[in-house]
Amino acid sequence: MEFSNKDFDTFFAKIYPVLEEVEIVRKKWLNEMQILFKWFVAFLVSVPIFYLLIPIEFTILQLVITALTFYGLINGKRQKAFKELTPIFKNKVITELLLYFYEDVRYLPRQRMSPVVLTNSLLLGGKVKRTTGDDYTECRIGNTHIHFSEVQAWGIYDIFFTGIFIAVRFNKTFTSKTVIMPRSNVSLYTKVKIGIHNEMNIKLEDIEFRKEFTVVGEDQVESRYKLTPSLMHRMLEYKKKVNKKVAFSLIDNWLYVAIPNNVNLFEVNLLKPITSKEFMKTHFDYFELLTGLVNDLDLNTKIWK
C-alpha cells in the first residue's frame, strides 16, 4: 500500500457522484431557507405599510415574538437538515475517505476515545472523568494499527482538552513510561509532574528538540532507546507540519498523540456547497496528516516492533 502522495483529484472524481447526492439534500434545505427568509423580509417591509394604511398598532413585543418565531422556524429547519445530512455525509463521504487512506477500517461516527485511554496516555494532565466527541476510527496503515477520534476530555466540571487523539499500537511492550510534552506548556523554572513511578526529567541531546519538547520518563535508558535521534527529528518535523502544541507518550505497547484543535472536523457545512473542491480538500488534508504520522515517525519500520 502506498501511503504518501495520495492523489486528491482522483479521489475527488471518485467521490463526486456521492457529493452530488448529498448536495441535493443541502440545496433542498437552502431553498426552504430562502423561502422563509423572503417571507420574513416581506413581513418586515409590510409592517410600516400596514401601519400607514390601517391604524393597527404593532407593539415592540409583537415584533419580537414574530422575529423569534421566524428564528425558531429557521433553526428547526437547520437542525432537521443537519440531522438528515450528517449521517449521509459521514457514512458515505467520510467512510469513502477512510477506505481510500486506510485498511481494515472500523468507523463509528457517534463514538469517541474512552476516558480510560485518555487518562492512561498521561498527556492530558489529570484523570479524565468523561469524554464527548465523535468520529471514532480504528484502522491499519501497513503493519501499524491506529485508533483516533475527535474528543473533548472532561474533568469534574470543565473541558481540559479539545482536539484529535490518536493511539498507535505496537508489537513491543515497553516496561517504562515516557511522556513528551510541548515545552510551551511548561514553565522553564518548574518541573513537569505527571505522577508516574520514579519520575525523572529526561534531558536529551538534541537542542532543537529540547526547545520544543520537555520529556519525562521512568527510565533514562529506555526513554532514550525509544527516542532515537531519528525519531526526535521526525517528531519535530511532525510538530512543524501540524503547527499545534502536539504531545506524545510511549506507554506499554502504545504511542499516544494529542493534537489540540478547536475546529469540529469531518462535519458538513450547510452554508457551503458540499461539491466544492476546497471543502473536500480540507477533510482530505486532515486524513493525510493523520496518515502522515505513521510515515513521518517511520512507525512501519520501527525497530521496536
Add this chain to the structure above:
Amino acid sequence: MIILVAIVSFILIILITIYNNLIRRKNEVANAFGSVDVMLKKRYDLIPNLVEVTKEYMKYEKGVFAEITRLRTQVISEGSVTEDVTIHNNLQSKMNGLLMNVENYPQLKADSTFLALQANWTSSEEQISAARRYYNTAVTSYNNAIQVFPSNIIAGLLGFNEKKVFEAEEIERDNIKASDLFKA
C-alpha cells in the same frame, strides 16, 4: 555578630549546595556507566546461543567461532565490560561480520531461532546506544558543573576530575566491509 553568623551560614549553605550538586552529578555518571555495562553484558549473554545456532549451518567458519568465544570469555572475565574498549570493539566487529555473512547461508536465514536471536541482537545494539547517550549526557552535565564558576573552585579543591564521553571508535566511524570483519 548576628550579621557575621548570617553571612557565614549563607556561604556554608552555598558550599553545601554546590558540593551536593557535584556529588549528585558524579553519582549520575556512575549510574549511567553502570547502565552501559548492564546493556553490554546483556548483549554478550546472547553470544553463546547465536554461536550455537549459526555453528550448525556455517561449518567452515570454525576459526571465527573460536575467536568470538575467546573474546567473550575475556570480556566477561574483566570487572567491567566497558573497561577494555579494544576487546569490546574486536568482539563487536567479529559478531557484525558473522551476522553479515548470514546472507550466504539461506537455510540459516530461515531458521526461526536464529531470526529471534538476530532481532534481540539488533535490539540490544539500540539499547547500548541509548545507554551510551545517557552516559554522555550525564558526563557533559558533570563536566559543565566542575568547569563553571563557582563550582569549579570546590571541584578543584576536592579533586573532582573531568570525565570522558563515549566517542565512536575509528573502526565504527569507517564504513564496515563485511569481508574485513569476517577475518579470523
